[in-house]
Amino acid sequence: MEASERTISQILTEQIRYEIPPYQRPYSWEKGNVEQLLDDVWEAYEAGDEEYFIGSLITIERTKGALYDVVDGQQRLTTLNLIFARLRDKMSDPYAMVDLEARVRLPKKNRDDESKPRLTLRGRDQAFYLKHVLDKQPVSAAILAELEKSQDKPKLNILENIGAIDRFCESKDENTIQAFKDYLLDSVFVVLVATQSTKSAYRLFNVLNARGMPLSNADLIKNLLFARLIAGRKSEDLEERWLELEETIGIDRLDQFFAHHRSSFVAVKSRKSLHEEFEPLIENTADPFLFIEEITASAKNYVRILQxxxxxxxxxxxxxxxxxxxxxxxxxxxxxxxxxxxxxxxxxxxxxxxxxxxxxxxxxxxxxxxxxxxxxxxxxxxxxxxxxxxxxxxxxxxxNDVEFRTLLDGEVYGRPFAHAVLMRLEEADQDESVTKTYRGKITIEHVLPQTLKDPYWVERFTDEQHRSWLHRLGNLALLAGTKNYRAQYFAFDRKKQIYTEKNKIVSFDTTKQILGADHWTSDQVETRQDNLVARAMNVWAIG
Structure with a gap:
């Protein structure tokens, strides 16, 4: 393993190329990461700092001095290529354009040579990168709509970050941009680590973090899976299967899915980090392709649950x-x-x-x-x-039906389950073929108020009755909108007017029962309490 300090100019030069291996995460940096990188380098440039260090680039050297797999640092390296491509597009000076073009594409040795990109992204992102970044073809509204519909985060990140780079350049003239380009190339450093051992690269991958982007458990599980590849099977095939998994679940939910899948498989509490818990499961599999097929099938069922x-x-x-x-x-x-x-x-x-x-x-x-x-x-x-x-x-x-009924028959207001219970009881007597969707804010209101101020309530409830019924199901109503703090002490007729107006926004059947009452007394609360508890037992008793 060799490690050396290199300027950006030295890592993006001659015939050196970089590839993002299939076990790596997709391009994940968002505009905030790109803006931070540009701002940090700009501050160093304005301050006249002779050197500015932006991290490490961990690679496997596949061809001596020419071709490297990027194990750690792909977020920065990809972003640098986006920056140089966009700076190239801002230039009118032909020499500056040629220099920047050489940072994102290999210089041709002969006129008939095929133009090769200096950076190769993961399989499904590379064609988009070539077409819309290196070849500068605009992204149509139809393409953008399709990316947003499919939630193709890597490509959307590329577009968003190009926008961030363009905004950075908007207030700067070409001479300033060219001077900033020279600073980026000649005064910004990385530590380039080149390994010849795949095993050593995996070990580094497992312990190192990209700038501000800690490796997720899904990244580490993927790394373990690729390390189990059987000789003769192409990693590209496994990459396709992994991409299918990512598309099924969504990258942001992978860790959560893996945690649930692990529990559904081993049924014991985890004692280690998630990727460590998966290590024996992967090591014991005869074929990583069979393992990922099972995982993908489980992922599809997980999506069924979520949706x-x-x-x-x-x-x-x-x-x-x-x-x-x-x-x-x-x-x-x-x-x-x-x-x-x-x-x-x-x-x-x-x-x-x-x-x-x-x-x-x-x-x-x-x-x-x-x-x-x-x-x-x-x-x-x-x-x-x-x-x-x-x-x-x-x-x-x-x-335990008996204990369950006793607790549900007691005070429920303020309990974490109160809202869920009332919402489920709202559905209990509805036809199952009818699905109601409730949107917006829904609150729980006390019919009998928490303080006996109005004569209406003082005449109808003793202190003991008030304490007994206040926070129980029979006295609680679901209403749309924010809580009515000013109305909470009103007499029942005034409350009914408020409830009626709110129930026009979102209609709750359990609240209609309250609106149908002429008065609100302890007998009314008790009747409604018995009704709701009976509904609850119909829904949740196991017996």
Missing amino acids: ASFDDSTALRSLRSLHRVAFEEWIPPLLAFLNKPTAGMTEGEFIVLLEKITYQNWIRRLAFTARLTVYFQLINAIREGKTAKDVVAVFQAGA
Whole structure:
């Protein structure tokens, strides 16, 4: 391994080329990263600093002094190529244009030589980079719309960062831009590390961070997978499979997916970092292609969970309810079931039971470890191929209908589950074929106010009754919009007027029941309480 300080001019010179290997992350820098780099170098340039260091470039030297795989530093290197391409386009001086062109493309040795880019990005980004950056072809509105629709982040980042570079240049004349270009090339340094050992490069990749972009667990898992490549299989093939995985999940969600997939597979609490937990799973696989096929299939099921992509209306209702829960430990058992369905049990049946046990354990205030115990038992039963009856028995063993009912019949206002419970009870009596979507801010209002100020309430509730009913389900109403602090102490008729107006914005059936009452008394609250608790038991009792 060799390490040396090099100017940017020295790393972008002669016939030296760089390639981004397939195990690397896509181009991830956003405009804030590019603006920071330009501002930092500009400050050093204006201050007259003789040298400015921007980090390291870790490479595998594939051809001595000519071709390098970039293991760490691709974000900076790609950005530098974008900068020099855009500076080239600002120049009218032919000598400056030729100099900058040579920084992004190899100088031709002969007239008939094919023009080669100095930097080769990952497979699916390279053609876009050549066409729209090096060859300066404009991006049409149709192309941009397609990129935004598909959320192609690497290409969108390239476009956004080109814009940031252009804005940096807008207030500067050509002489200033040329002087800044010379400073970039001759006074900005990197440490170029060239290794000949792939093993050494992997080790460096695992421990080094790009500027402001720490390696994600997904990056490190990908690195482990590529290291397992069987001789004779092309890394490009594995790259295509990985790109399919990225497109299925989205790069920003990969780490979260891997965490859920791991739990759905091993059903034990993690004791190491995520990529370390995956290491034995990858090492024990006979073929990395088979491993990524299984991961991709799991990823598609994960997307189904996120997008609630189920035809069964019962499953959809329960899944929407699960997405309101304050934790996500319910995802791995559902992922395990979708990856390996239990014979004799439909998706809808499993999801309904999963909603029941999740809400029971949430409202029973079970701790994290206790919640995991039930979920891990479910995962193990699924993976061991247990019968549907055995799986149902796991749900039943983890439930406690009596304790659940007692807690739900008590004070719920201010509890983390209050909003989710009321929203689910709102749906309880609706036809399952009807799907209501609630947008905007939704608040929980006390009908009987928290302080007995108005004579209306003083006449109808004793202090004891007030304390008993105030924060229970029967006294709570869902309303659209922000909380009515000025109206909270009003008499019932005035409150009903306010509730009626708000219920026109978003209609809640459970609030309509309140609007239908002539007065609000302890008897009214008790009747509504019994009704809502009965609905809750219909929804969440396992028995």
